[in-house]
Amino acid sequence: MKVATWNVNSLRVRLAQLEEWLGRLEPDVLCLQETKVRDADFPVQAFADRGYEVVFHGQPSYNGVAIAARGPLTDVTQGLGGFPDEQCRALAATFRGLRVASLYVPNGTALDSPRYPYKLAWLEALTEQSRRWLADNPALVLAGDFNIAPEDRDVYDPVAWEGSVLVSAAERAAFQALIAAGFTDGLGVLAGEGRGYSWWDYRAAAFRRDLGLRIDHILLSAPLAARFVQGFVDREARAHARPSDHAPVIIEINWPPA
């Protein structure tokens, strides 16, 4: 089974690219972030035409998450339990026995911004919710834009970025606390090849110069980590005309068990 995640930075703008991408990569499940579309305006038909069911949790202008799959999605839940949030950043569903969560972790803006403690609180709520999800179904995938580069080697210039949002010690500790709840960072276990950046700023020709960060992740619970086959960042999508600033991450796992 192929599981993918992509922060599309506006589904409406990226829809044609996404349709083309579905045909090229053929994921079985795809988590989307920053759809920026109201539920009433969600382009359900475009997914149906490609053979995908889709569930979504959106709002105007900002945020918005969705999950598309080649088959029925059940037990759909929005948000993180016990963490009231006006922002649409979390959505979970079950597909072929696999529990999948599409996550758009708050950016945080800067360490002195009020959005920074919100980000840390959100991550703590995610870890708590992940424990509950695992208790219900040990086959769990957390996929999305985590807005955290876990290690210095996930940053093009760690010295320049030291201490800033996306790499700060508190964010990395929160990420490790989530991992410690029972996950493996799908591409994070890879070295060199395969462990590419997933986001490049639109400014300063960052993609052309490969000034990127690895902030989009697919976390696998233990039973799934044992079934990991391969994975990569699809840089081709970032090289497309009028791209999202994020590239998709896709992994293959041996699922369902034979």
Add this chain to the structure above:
DNA sequence: ATGTCGCCGAGCCGGCGA
């Protein structure tokens, strides 16, 4: 390094968030 996008409300630009 403040250079790019996408969103919105109200235009044909400016503020906001990433």
